Amino acid sequence: MSSPPGRRTCIGCRAIDDQTALVRVALRPSEGKQPDVVVPDPERSVHGRGAWLHPRRACLERAVRAKSFARSFRRAVATEEILRRLTEAPDESGADQGSRQPMSTDADAS
Ligand SMILES: [Zn+2]
Numbered sequence: 730m731s732s733p734p735g736r737r738t739c740i741g742c743r744a745i746d747d748q749t750a751l752v753r754v755a756l757r758p759s760e761g762k763q764p765d766v767v768v769p770d771p772e773r774s775v776h777g778r779g780a781w782l783h784p785r786r787a788c789l790e791r792a793v794r795a796k797s798f799a800r801s802f803r804r805a806v807a808t809e810e811i812l813r814r815l816t817e818a819p820d821e822s823g824a825d826q827g828s829r830q831p832m833s834t835d836a837d838a839s
Pocket of ligand 1 (some may be wrong): 739740741742743744782783787
């Protein structure tokens, strides 16, 4: 399954959206036997496998519940940090499915 250029599938709601509307997440390797940790990667500086999702609580929770992170990264991963970091963002607007967060894309330059 491939997406058109510049378009990515949200692993939460499965909608295909422009990548500027999504946030990339990647894995930070953990020590020992802990699962790798899913972290936001807004500058796309982390090499290796990544996943994309809307920076919205609804999509995050859906991705966690459906184990979409584990599926995307093909291993067990820890999602507490990504949940905390993305839900701390000021997006408590109660946005429902389909409405788009006006997210800053300052870090998008390559
Ligand atoms: Zn989504």
